[in-house]
Amino acid sequence: MLPHPLDLVALILGVFSALRQMDVAGRRAESYPGVNVATFERWQAQAKSAYRLGMAANFGKVLLDLVMSRVLWAFAMPATLRTGIGVSLDVAWVALLVLTFVRARRALAFAREHGLEKRAA
Numbered sequence: 001m002l003p004h005p006l007d008l009v010a011l012i013l014g015v016f017s018a019l020r021q022m023d024v025a026g027r028r029a030e031s032y033p034g035v036n037v038a039t040f041e042r043w044q045a046q047a048k049s050a051y052r053l054g055m056a057a058n059f060g061k062v063l064l065d066l067v068m069s070r071v072l073w074a075f076a077m078p079a080t081l082r083t084g085i086g087v088s089l090d091v092a093w094v095a096l097l098v099l100t101f102v103r104a105r106r107a108l109a110f111a112r113e114h115g116l117e118k119r120a121a
Contacts, residue, residue: 003065004062004065004069006061006090006093007061007062007065010058010059010061010062010093011059011062013054013058014054014055014057014058014059014062016054017051017052017054017058018051018055020047020051020054020104021047021048021051021052021055024044024047024048025044025048027044029041032115032116034115035114035115035116039114042110043107043110043111043114046103046106046107046110047104047107047108047111049103050100050104050106050107051100051104053096053099053100053103054096054097054100054104056096057093057096057097057100058093058097061089061093064089065089068085068086068089072085072086
């Protein structure tokens with residue numbers, strides 16, 4: 001069985017999401033003296049949740065590809081059904097990536113609005 005062509009992309013995006021989540025989790029409210037602690041915690045929860053979804057979607061895709069490649073070839077079924085299942089899993093992965101991107105952008109906009117992230121000059 002050959003690995004899925006998008007698994008490398010999913011692994012890279014999963015690592016990126018993990019690094020961003022660790023960056024957000026490592027920040028402390030004391031580092032932002034002009035920001036209300038509740039506002040900081042709200043932003044941190046939003047950002048961590050977005051990157052956690054990205055990690056789960058990407059690493060879950062790789063794991064699910066491995067499992068499904070074994071399961072789908074273990075049972076006799078038409079090739080179109082096998083392909084349909086595979087494509088639907090990829091479409092679901094892309095939908096989760098879009099949702100991750102939207103949630104991360106919302107967290108970034110919230111951070112910029114409240115002085116937690118500065119826009120590059």
